[in-house]
Amino acid sequence: MDSIYKVKQITKLYQSCNKCGLPDINCICNTISKVKTKAKIWILSTEKEFYRPSNTARILKLANPEATEIYLWERTKRPEELIKNINQDIYDVYLVFPEENRDITSVKLMDNYTDKTPAFILLDGTWKEANKILRRSDYLKGLPRISLSVDFKSEYNLRRGVVEGNLCTIEAAIEVLKLNNDLENATLIKEIFDLFLSGFKAGITGQKIKK
Numbered sequence: 001m002d003s004i005y006k007v008k009q010i011t012k013l014y015q016s017c018n019k020c021g022l023p024d025i026n027c028i029c030n031t032i033s034k035v036k037t038k039a040k041i042w043i044l045s046t047e048k049e050f051y052r053p054s055n056t057a058r059i060l061k062l063a064n065p066e067a068t069e070i071y072l073w074e075r076t077k078r079p080e081e082l083i084k085n086i087n088q089d090i091y092d093v094y095l096v097f098p099e100e101n102r103d104i105t106s107v108k109l110m111d112n113y114t115d116k117t118p119a120f121i122l123l124d125g126t127w128k129e130a131n132k133i134l135r136r137s138d139y140l141k142g143l144p145r146i147s148l149s150v151d152f153k154s155e156y157n158l159r160r161g162v163v164e165g166n167l168c169t170i171e172a173a174i175e176v177l178k179l180n181n182d183l184e185n186a187t188l189i190k191e192i193f194d195l196f197l198s199g200f201k202a203g204i205t206g207q208k209i210k211k
Helices: 057-063 080-086 127-135 169-179 183-204
Strands: 040-045 068-072 091-096 117-124
Touching: 040 057, 040 080, 040 169, 057 068, 057 169, 057 183, 068 080, 080 091, 080 117, 117 127, 117 169, 169 183
Parallel strands: 040 068, 040 117, 091 117
Antiparallel strands: none
16 A cells, blocks of 8 residues: 555645655654554555545554555455455454444454454544445455544544534544554554644644644
């Protein structure tokens, strides 16, 4: 997926970093501390979603580079590398997806791992986009699902029309890490997410934040 980092995004006043998505004056690529989570986090994203400056999957990859992978979802081309990983016997793979469809079996507790590495697949995009990805991706349909239940409102407010009760991609990843008892890394990623939100909002009006 790294190969599609190829153009600059533009905010109202400033060009944005083509990796973290923040206005250049608030780029955090070389300042944040990196983490390495116990679990793998695999993100399936459309190209349109990936290129939005407000995309949080890129921030997760930046913060957790060794354990996070972003795979491109295309209507006419299967993500063969992701499918290969799903089928490897070294991983316990779960799909993180809301429990709206009552005919699915949801995994609520993650205390039954073998010696395999847990791997969580997140669908990056709006609720409508995520539904489309799931509907058209047969390789996801047989996976056990994690349905997140949170008692807080999403802090992500960089776009209009965000559905109440939904979490953005990096928030969903943070909650999965908490369930996987990786609390320290979840906290560190949350701090980076907070920095991203502050930098994005400030940069649009030309303000520089302290990092």
